[in-house]
Amino acid sequence: MNRLAIVVIGLMLCSACGERAGNSEQKGKQDAVNVGxxxxxxxxxxxxxxxxxKLKNDCIQIFDAGFRLNPVAIExxxxxxxxxxxxxxDQSKIELFLPxxxxxxxxxxxxxxLIYGNDTYRYDAKKSVLYVKDQVAYKGNVE
Structure with missing residues (x-):
């Protein structure tokens, strides 16, 4: 008799866990629909x-496609x-992505x-330095 009770309780526990897993899986599918x-x-x-x-006329991951420049003044x-x-x-233009x-x-x-600019921004590609209003604002890691 004890064996039968243990088997029944075990089956009930397994079915309860399986139901929760199913609900979790369903919720995961709903969340997956919302991503993107x-x-x-x-x-x-x-x-x-x-x-x-604008330069590539395409969606890009800038952290993979571009060159990182870190701010000079770090608080x-x-x-x-x-x-x-x-x-x-063709190195005739650059596109800046600024925070x-x-x-x-x-x-x-x-x-x-290898100098690019307008009235506000100037980028020196040789030095990897971005000037904002003639002040060094960002630098790349050039070795």
Missing amino acids: ADKDEHGCIGSAGYTWS KDKEVISAFVLMSN DDDQHSILLNKTGD
Whole structure:
């Protein structure tokens, strides 16, 4: 008799666990549907790290496609938010992706030997330095 009671209780416990697992699996499927629902006007999925590039005319992951520039002035106990530079294949233009900028990105034309700029921004690709209003703001790790 004790054996039968143990088997019945064991089966009840297993079926209860199986039901919870099924509910969890169903919830996981619902969550999977919502992932990627944050497409922008170009179809880029921000939650997957994609952003629109005017230069490439495509969705890119800037941290893979671009070159990282870190801020020169780093405040203590603040997170470091990098800028990124993406260069055109023919090296005639660059696209800047800056943190805390109202614009999505900024296109700069070549103005000299690997120098790109406009009235506000100037990027020296040889030194990997981005100047904002003639002040060094970001630097890359060039060895």
